[in-house]
Amino acid sequence: MPDTRTVTMCDDGEVPATATSPEPPAPPTGGWIATSSAGRAVLDAAAADPDGTLLAMDLDGTLAPIVEDPDDAEVLPQARAALELLNNRVATLAVITGRPVRRARQMLDLDRPGLDRIVILGQYGVESYDAATGRMHIPEAPPVVEQARRRLEHAVVVAASSDPGTVGTMVEVKEGAVALHTRRAADRELAWSVLAPTARRLGRELGLFIEEGREVVELTAWHTTKADALTGLVERTRPSTVLMCGDDLGDLPALDVVAGLIEKGGHGARVVSWSAEQPTVAGRADVLCDAPPGVARFLEELARRIGAEHLGIGE
Ligand SMILES: [Mg+2]
Structure with a gap:
């Protein structure tokens, strides 16, 4: 290929033009x-x-x-x-x-x-x-999701005391899932490197499914x-x-x-x-x-x- x-x-009704690019064009x-x-x-x-x-x-x-x-x-x-x-x-x-x-x-x-x-x-x-x-x-969400929430919130608190750059990391509670967001952390890269592995480990341990997106790890009961x-x-x-x-x-x-x-x-x-x-x-x-x-x-x-x-x- x-x-x-x-x-x-194709913007603003411009006349279509063609071009070639080695990368996906912006x-x-x-x-x-x-x-x-x-x-x-x-x-x-x-x-x-x-x-x-x-x-x-x-x-x-x-x-x-x-x-x-x-x-x-x-x-x-x-x-x-x-x-x-x-x-x-x-x-x-x-x-x-x-x-x-x-x-x-x-x-x-x-x-x-x-x-x-x-x-x-x-x-x-x-x-x-x-x-x-x-x-x-x-x-209805299984109880293991609530367990994941408690432990993830605890991990965030513990991380904040040893690595202040992780302060601002959030745990979002959903129905049937819990998500770790590092986007608001004082040091986003640090928060991701410290807490994303914790979230993944927790997910594996509790038998939850792990979905990842931009600065978010989600642990969910349903695959x-x-x-x-x-x-x-x-x-x-x-x-x-x-x-x-x-x-x-x-x-x-x-x-x-x-x-x-x-x-x-x-x-x-x-x-x-x-x-x-x-x-x-x-x-x-x-x-x-x-x-x-x-x-x-x-x-x-x-x-x-x-x-x-x-x-x-x-x-
Ligand atoms: Mg999206």
Whole structure:
């Protein structure tokens, strides 16, 4: 396979241009760029068959900017607005996240109208919520998760007394999972090097599954991945076009599902919210977006293309 690729600029209605780059190209500021033939074809495919289109999205780092305290994370208003446009334009609009469904609902502000067809698969698909029916499924967490929380919090306190640079490390409690976040630590690298191995050891000892993302180790009672969640949706809805948007290592299995569908002749795209911290993920993109604002722009364009097709305006 050549290590160069042709790219198409797709921001602000610019005239498409092509270029070659030995590295995955950076998307334009606040915009997006198609980096493969699948990426260049996906808007046409979705516009041609919106009733066969499945759009699945990660939440943090994709629709909501990464912030120091995960409790402060919010979906970008422009991303929320684009999702509202897509709510009635694609067959399936889904959010697949490591967050619990309840928190994802808050972040998406589902008390406000506009997203009455969204499906949320929380905790990598362990939990689910279907806005169309109001049905919510949240299984009860086993006691070992509470044990993990206590011991992880204790480890954080002990580390803070011997390594002050780890102060600020947080333990997030979820239903069925507990997560260590080192992003807010005084010395993030130190906190990660001291506490991430502790969390992994604890996970192994307690028989919990270990999921890792950007400066986060999550210990979870259920072994599911975003690939399982996305595959379940694909099997239920049988789409002709599948778009999965993500930014982090935890999204890679789901992005690989899309790659498999494309290889089999289906339409789709791996839409990646670009982050300097995760170049591995950017290397898998068919569409590369400049962080959540770029994702929002891509979603706006997807909505516009589907809407234009429906109204017979065309391109
Ligand atoms: Mg993410």
